[in-house]
Amino acid sequence: MYNKVIYFFLVFNLVFFGIVGCTTETSATQEMAQALMKLDNNSDLFLFESILYKKVKTVNEAEFKSVDATLYGEISMEHNKSTKKFKSGMATVLPPGTKLFRSIEHPEYVYSREEGNYTMYKSVPEG
Incomplete structure (x- = not known):
């Protein structure tokens, strides 16, 4: 009986931490995005590979x-006010389908190209 209880807790913990640990965006990134949008309703932000x-x-x-970019x-989705996360x-x-290019020399900079226009974005550090 004692072994079954230990086995249950081990399996439960593995499943629980496996689910919690597999989230793609951290809560700090989510909080930063929400804070920036709260400061400016027209914030031009995007999230890609868990980086804001x-x-x-x-x-x-x-x-x-002039930038060596790849x-x-x-962009695959548009964020709207009803979307919490x-x-x-x-x-x-940026609308879905907008191409993103990352600077090779300065990977914190990403550029978007939409209808011949280019925009520079910088990664927002967490914390």
Whole structure:
């Protein structure tokens, strides 16, 4: 009987921590996104690979071409006010399908390209 109780707690803990440990975005990232949106309702943010990015500035084509960048991915979902949680691939302003390019020399910078316009984003550190 004693062995069954120990076995139950071991299995329960493995399952519980496996589920909790497999979340893709940390609560700190979620809190940071919510705080930035609360400060500015028009925040230009996106979450990609568990990293939150915030708009820095718009750049012209010549400036974008001077950056050694590689395709990073694309926005897959739009965040709206009814969506409580930010998910990877979700953006507040950029529409789904927007291509993202990551700087090779400075990986904290990501650029979006939408209809010939380029925008620079910087990763937002947690904490």
